[in-house]
Amino acid sequence: MKLSRSLNTRLVLSHLAVALISIILMAAFAARFIFQAALAEAEHNLQGLAFAAGNALELPIQEVNEGRVDVSYIKDLLSRMFADNPEMEFTVYRPDGFPMADSSDTLPPRANRVNAPEVIEALESELGRGIRIRDNANGVPTMYIAVLIQREIEVTGILRLSIPMAPTQEAARRSFLLLVAIALIVTAGVSMFGYVLANNLARPIQVLTRAAQNMEQGDLSVRVKPSGPEELERLAIAFNNMASRLQSNVNELRAFVANASHELRTPLTVVKLRAEALREGALEDTDVALRFLGEIETEVDRLVRMVNDLLDLSRMEAGLVGGQRARLNLGAVAREVYETFNIRAARAEVALSLEVEDNLPPIMGNEDQIRRVFYNLVENAIKYTPCGGRVEMLLRRGPNENTVRLLVRDTGPGIAPEHLPHVFERFYRAETTQPRPGVSRGSGLGLAIAKSIVENHGGEIGVSSQIGNGTTFWADLPAAV
Ligand SMILES: Nc1ncnc2c1ncn2[C@@H]1O[C@H](COP(=O)(O)OP(=O)(O)O)[C@@H](O)[C@H]1O
Numbered sequence: 434m435k436l437s438r439s440l441n442t443r444l445v446l447s448h449l450a451v452a453l454i455s456i457i458l459m460a461a462f463a464a465r466f467i468f469q470a471a472l473a474e475a476e477h478n479l480q481g482l483a484f485a486a487g488n489a490l491e492l493p494i495q496e497v498n499e500g501r502v503d504v505s506y507i508k509d510l511l512s513r514m515f516a517d518n519p520e521m522e523f524t525v526y527r528p529d530g531f532p533m534a535d536s537s538d539t540l541p542p543r544a545n546r547v548n549a550p551e552v553i554e555a556l557e558s559e560l561g562r563g564i565r566i567r568d569n570a571n572g573v574p575t576m577y578i579a580v581l582i583q584r585e586i587e588v589t590g591i592l593r594l595s596i597p598m599a600p601t602q603e604a605a606r607r608s609f610l611l612l613v614a615i616a617l618i619v620t621a622g623v624s625m626f627g628y629v630l631a632n633n634l635a636r637p638i639q640v641l642t643r644a645a646q647n648m649e650q651g652d653l654s655v656r657v658k659p660s661g662p663e664e665l666e667r668l669a670i671a672f673n674n675m676a677s678r679l680q681s682n683v684n685e686l687r688a689f690v691a692n693a694s695h696e697l698r699t700p701l702t703v704v705k706l707r708a709e710a711l712r713e714g715a716l717e718d719t720d721v722a723l724r725f726l727g728e729i730e731t732e733v734d735r736l737v738r739m740v741n742d743l744l745d746l747s748r749m750e751a752g753l754v755g756g757q758r759a760r761l762n763l764g765a766v767a768r769e770v771y772e773t774f775n776i777r778a779a780r781a782e783v784a785l786s787l788e789v790e791d792n793l794p795p796i797m798g799n800e801d802q803i804r805r806v807f808y809n810l811v812e813n814a815i816k817y818t819p820c821g822g823r824v825e826m827l828l829r830r831g832p833n834e835n836t837v838r839l840l841v842r843d844t845g846p847g848i849a850p851e852h853l854p855h856v857f858e859r860f861y862r863a864e865t866t867q868p869r870p871g872v873s874r875g876s877g878l879g880l881a882i883a884k885s886i887v888e889n890h891g892g893e894i895g896v897s898s899q900i901g902n903g904t905t906f907w908a909d910l911p912a913a914v
């Protein structure tokens with residue numbers, strides 16, 4: 434059962450089955466046809482001989498009847514006629530059925546329906562001819578043909594010839610065997626073709642199976658060479674694409690875990706060192722102790738913020754956070770964020786401004802999430818812009834009529850071109866841009882979160898920047914319909 438389930442075996446067996454069934458059907462028809470044809474030919478030949486000999490006997494019989502020659506003359510004549518055909522036996526009967534001459538030395542009995550039906554048939558049928566295939570006196574299958582010997586319309590005798598059936602049957606059997614042999618050779622050819630075809634199908638499948646098994650063992654670098662029929666080639670290509678995709682996802686995940694652990698370790702180390710220092714004497718000095726406790730608090734705050742960010746980010750990327758969505762007036766959200774940062778900007782000696790275009794369409798979105806986008810962009814702009822700089826928040830129609838565009842533009846140091854494509858990646862921080870003194874770097878998740886939110890809302894986010902010429906972040910959000 435197991436064997437017949439393999440593709441290879443199935444294809445070969447099905448080819449073989451078709452071939453064998455056709456051969457059996459063909460052999461059955463051919464056998465009948467070949468034997469009938471052989472019989473007809475034998476009959477035809479014997480009949481031709483019989484009529485020729487019958488004609489040749491016309492005169493001699495008359496001469497025997499008139500007493501001019503002895504009856505043995507007839508036997509001699511026929512023996513000479515069939516000298517090269519030793520199997521042939523003959524009997525000549527008188528019209529009343531009594532035998533006159535015979536190839537053997539003894540004459541047979543008078544012809545009747547039982548011992549010589551063909552002779553009676555020749556006498557009775559309009560064709561003047563009788564044919565029988567029956568066993569002879571010795572039980573050997575034999576063909577008998579009897580023809581009338583006539584002078585004008587008068588019947589003067591009957592000639593009966595007989596030959597054994599065996600040579601005819603043997604010839605037919607040989608033709609039949611030859612045919613079957615040819616058919617078997619054809620079957621072998623067909624099966625071989627089936628085998629090649631099956632291999633052609635099965636091999637690419639085996640290759641794919643092995644690759645999939647390797648992948649299951651953890652080897653994500655496996656690729657297969659597309660081969661075989663078109664469908665299997667496409668399957669192989671799809672498999673390779675899937676493997677590449679999986680590999681890059683796994684790599685990304687590994688990088689993420691490495692980054693996350695690294696980011697978490699730094700604040701944890703600070704907390705641990707300060708706690709140790711406090712236990713080993715720093716507690717005695719109230720000023721130092723308070724400073725260390727403050728540092729511990731800051732680091733713990735940072736950890737909490739980072740863990741929350743990570744949680745939000747992973748939920749968002751898994752598409753789990755839809756949140757309540759409603760029609761939002763982006764102008765109102767922008768104003769809130771503007772007011773939140775106003776004091777901070779003033780303290781940092783950065784001029785923060787807000788400009789909202791009239792009659793902007795509302796968007797469909799989650800207010801908390803949209804506020805977070807604004808917040809993260811403005812926070813960065815203030816953080817990276819030195820004293821005396823400017824940060825502008827602009828809300829206007831997008832380049833596309835049914836989007837609203839938020840722009841956050843600053844006069845900061847700008848981002849180097851080699852960092853620019855990466856700033857939206859998780860944990861990515863462009864080391865060349867330093868925040869203003871006294872402001873700590875974030876963990877590099879702010880822009881990743883902003884991007885996730887904007888994309889979840891069907892929007893787009895981007896940045897343009899030149900070193901020394903400030904940075905502009907923009908986010909386009911689709912208007913509500
Ligand atoms: N307005 C800006 N000007 C210059 N560099 C910026 C600005 N905004 C972001 N960046 C760069 O992009 C990086 C990623 O930003 P973000 O994801 O918010 O992380 P974080 O603010 O925690 O460093 C920052 O570390 C900084 O190098």
Ligand SMILES: [Mg+2]
Nearest residue numbers: 813875879880
């Ligand atoms: Mg940030």
